[in-house]
Amino acid sequence: xxxxxxxxxEDKIYFNAATFRLLLDCMSRPGKIIQLNxxxxxxxxPDHPDFVGVPLNSFALGAFLSLxxxxxxxxxxxxxxxVASDAEIARWLTLRCGSKLTVPSEAALAFxxxxxxxxxxxxxxxxxxxxxxxxxxxxxxxEKLAEITDQEDSAKQGLELELKGPGxxxxxRLSVDGITRDGIAEITAARHYPLGVDVFLVDRSGLCVGLPxxxxxxxxxxxxx
Amino acid sequence: xxxxxPLEPDEDSGLDALLEQxxxxxxxxxxxxxxxxxxxxxxxxxxxxxxxxxxxxxxxxAVAIPGHLVPFASRDLPVAKGWGTGGLQLTFSIIxxxxxxxxxDQGDDDSVNAVNLRRLIQRTxxxxxxxxxxxxxxxxxxxxxxxxxxREDQILVLQVPMADPLRWVQPYIERxxxxxxxxxxxxxxxxxxxxxxxxxxxxISSQYPVxxxxxxxxxxxxxxxxxxxxxxxxxxxxxxxxxREKRIxxxxxxxRVEPLEFEDFPFRTEHKPEQFCxxxxxxxxxxxxxxxxxxxxxxxxxxxxxxxxxxxxxxxLMKTGEKAEKVSGE
Numbered sequence: 001x002x003x004x005x006x007x008x009x010e011d012k013i014y015f016n017a018a019t020f021r022l023l024l025d026c027m028s029r030p031g032k033i034i035q036l037n038x039x040x041x042x043x044x045x046p047d048h049p050d051f052v053g054v055p056l057n058s059f060a061l062g063a064f065l066s067l068x069x070x071x072x073x074x075x076x077x078x079x080x081x082x083v084a085s086d087a088e089i090a091r092w093l094t095l096r097c098g099s100k101l102t103v104p105s106e107a108a109l110a111f112x113x114x115x116x117x118x119x120x121x122x123x124x125x126x127x128x129x130x131x132x133x134x135x136x137x138x139x140x141x142x143e144k145l146a147e148i149t150d151q152e153d154s155a156k157q158g159l160e161l162e163l164k165g166p167g168x169x170x171x172x173r174l175s176v177d178g179i180t181r182d183g184i185a186e187i188t189a190a191r192h193y194p195l196g197v198d199v200f201l202v203d204r205s206g207l208c209v210g211l212p213x214x215x216x217x218x219x220x221x222x223x224x225x
Numbered sequence: 226x227x228x229x230x231p232l233e234p235d236e237d238s239g240l241d242a243l244l245e246q247x248x249x250x251x252x253x254x255x256x257x258x259x260x261x262x263x264x265x266x267x268x269x270x271x272x273x274x275x276x277x278x279x280x281x282x283x284x285x286x287a288v289a290i291p292g293h294l295v296p297f298a299s300r301d302l303p304v305a306k307g308w309g310t311g312g313l314q315l316t317f318s319i320i321x322x323x324x325x326x327x328x329x330d331q332g333d334d335d336s337v338n339a340v341n342l343r344r345l346i347q348r349t350x351x352x353x354x355x356x357x358x359x360x361x362x363x364x365x366x367x368x369x370x371x372x373x374x375x376r377e378d379q380i381l382v383l384q385v386p387m388a389d390p391l392r393w394v395q396p397y398i399e400r401x402x403x404x405x406x407x408x409x410x411x412x413x414x415x416x417x418x419x420x421x422x423x424x425x426x427x428x429i430s431s432q433y434p435v436x437x438x439x440x441x442x443x444x445x446x447x448x449x450x451x452x453x454x455x456x457x458x459x460x461x462x463x464x465x466x467x468x469r470e471k472r473i474x475x476x477x478x479x480x481r482v483e484p485l486e487f488e489d490f491p492f493r494t495e496h497k498p499e500q501f502c503x504x505x506x507x508x509x510x511x512x513x514x515x516x517x518x519x520x521x522x523x524x525x526x527x528x529x530x531x532x533x534x535x536x537x538x539x540x541x542l543m544k545t546g547e548k549a550e551k552v553s554g555e
Contacts, residue, residue, distance in 0.1 A: 013274060
């Protein structure tokens, strides 16, 4: 039986403030891996639309919700498709933030339930030269993010990325499990600076990495999987 | 004019009284236990949560496009527009209860504007306050970048009166937005050239225009030129808020920030190495001129003091500490 709990409004305010600071840190220092706070939803996070009984990444949902309000619309991508407005996840999100599901080209924020659904990124708004800030901000759920240090052997799974650009002193390297080489190519294809979408990758344990449009992403190797 | 020796001013100057007052002033080290409780009449951080979210979304975009002016819906605050509302809205949107805040105005912790903004933030958030740059997690400032280098874990929020550097050559913001989009910066170069030809110097003394990451021309707020080189490849995130102009922009850490300059007329700061602060004696800080009235109706004179008062005070304490050690050692 589900018990009803009360949440103090302040908890939500503090959670949003703290989460935003983490996202701001991610965005200003691309490639830095930062642990997001665990959100205190009053119920379970909704199920993944394609995998019945598998909950969505609650860390990414919490961060996504902390930026949404009634002024902007959102879009949710699942397995290369966009979910319809009667989907459970869309209703769950609308109920919590007052924001509505819109067509992808008008969405200010987009949520991708897994890293393989990146093909639809080109449907999103990339901004115009007059208003480059109108582009979408994207949250991707991936499997695992890890830093690459020189000492380690290449036992890690997933793609190894090298990042350069503002916010990075020389370069940063990290490994991402749960996104394909084509997925990274889709992300880089959707940006022509100063236009482009800005991306957050969030893994299962709540580690987050920001990839703003200024960041140059290079795939340095694909580990055996 | 003969400049008095630093730290040993003659008795009539009245400086030693000032010194004593400064050194004797109460300790400003923050005490976490004494963090003031906020007034519960207000929402945490004064402005409502939806407004904060809007500012937050725009701030993320500003960081993603360094130097680009991002429009936002500037809210009304119990402070008149033009007195730091842009910086306030940024601070309210990023602040969290475990922050430690410093507010300065022209480098000064104790000016009317700084004190009032600080009171408003403290009453509505309850965060503790400091004047020490090295301890603060957020520094809100008007006109100055603090003298002490800031770190990775700190954020500098700047209050901006005029946001668009093209204002000098193009008063219509619609047109100047097009110029930014097309990277059409020729008119500002002509303006700079003309000012060198006419007055022998760049006429722009403060809010000097800079190129960020080789793409966007950006206004540095009325920072003195002295502070402009500190924006280049800095460790700290710089957030700029213009409340009246309704614009937010940012310089992420480790970004290229280049002041406009000609090959044969390089960018220069207004720093003169022979000038020194009459309170602390430092020669490597930004100094401002103050008029000092003499006692007994004598003629007054102009004196230079550090603009960053907390740094100056620290410097004095350090020097007098060294002196005391020397004396006790003998």
